[in-house]
Amino acid sequence: MTTILQRLQDVRARRGAGYLTLLDPDRLSLEELERRALMCADADADAILVGTSLMLSATGNTRLFERLRQIVDIPVISFPGDAGQVVDTADAILFLSMVSGRNAELLIGQHVRAAPLLKEYGVEVIPTAYMLVESGTLTSVEYMSATRPIPRGKDDIAMAHALAAQYLGMKLVYLETGSGAAASVPASMIRAVSGYVDLPVVVGGGIRDPEAAREKVEAGAAFVVTGTAVEDDPGRLVDLAAAVHVGG
Ligand code: 1GP
Numbered sequence: 001m002t003t004i005l006q007r008l009q010d011v012r013a014r015r016g017a018g019y020l021t022l023l024d025p026d027r028l029s030l031e032e033l034e035r036r037a038l039m040c041a042d043a044d045a046d047a048i049l050v051g052t053s054l055m056l057s058a059t060g061n062t063r064l065f066e067r068l069r070q071i072v073d074i075p076v077i078s079f080p081g082d083a084g085q086v087v088d089t090a091d092a093i094l095f096l097s098m099v100s101g102r103n104a105e106l107l108i109g110q111h112v113r114a115a116p117l118l119k120e121y122g123v124e125v126i127p128t129a130y131m132l133v134e135s136g137t138l139t140s141v142e143y144m145s146a147t148r149p150i151p152r153g154k155d156d157i158a159m160a161h162a163l164a165a166q167y168l169g170m171k172l173v174y175l176e177t178g179s180g181a182a183a184s185v186p187a188s189m190i191r192a193v194s195g196y197v198d199l200p201v202v203v204g205g206g207i208r209d210p211e212a213a214r215e216k217v218e219a220g221a222a223f224v225v226t227g228t229a230v231e232d233d234p235g236r237l238v239d240l241a242a243a244v245h246v247g248g
Helices: 006-016 030-042 059-069 104-121 139-147 155-167 186-194 210-219 230-234 234-244
Strands: 018-023 047-050 074-079 092-097 123-131 172-176 202-203 223-225
Touching: 006 018, 006 047, 006 123, 018 030, 018 202, 018 230, 018 234, 030 047, 030 059, 030 230, 030 234, 047 059, 059 074, 092 104, 092 172, 123 139, 123 155, 155 172, 155 186, 172 186, 186 202, 186 210, 210 223, 210 234, 223 230, 223 234, 230 234
Parallel strands: 018 047, 018 223, 047 074, 074 092, 092 123, 123 172, 172 202, 202 223
Antiparallel strands: none
16 A cells, blocks of 8 residues: 555655645634635645644544545645644654754654554654754744754754754654744755755745745755645645646
């Protein structure tokens, strides 16, 4: 059976890069999330990520994944802020280790809590090195993780972290400035990291227009993530997807 990771790799091979859209369950109602998921799929997104830094609502995360998987035929992947967001209804989970920080809970602690559940659920696990990059303002992820981001101009630090993650056996590198960030990950850092490691590089945070999305792909991003655009500017989704799909 084809895994979700293989499907994503195949998207990258066929389309040049993949376009992933993030839905934050804290920001919209279930009905609205369903509507946005359909818009993402119609706009030709390659997968939907679902996750949040906080999880303010106690209800419906399991149900949300179930519903989204019923209504779209692209993968619905968990992008959890912590082990409390693990569900048995996701197609896969980005098993994020926040390697840019030195917070043991986010490097291994939450994973110990989540791993037995994921085994029981049979959810596909995609080991992902999550790297927070300085964005100029304090983002939710920086605040909630109590970690310091990698300085924007320090490509060498990002490269060394990504290579260490590769040697630790991770399958993706996620370069992130945080949802709603004022600045996205610099092209020079994406170029440096993607040229240095063998892992596909996912880039997210602060990407609002097709030009910025295309710049990330041209710098070497295998996948581009947008979240805020899905909420604030869904009319842009088609153009964002087209800008990422450089392979046609
Ligand atoms: C967050 O990278 C994503 O993990 C999306 O960020 O909401 O800024 O698009 P935005």
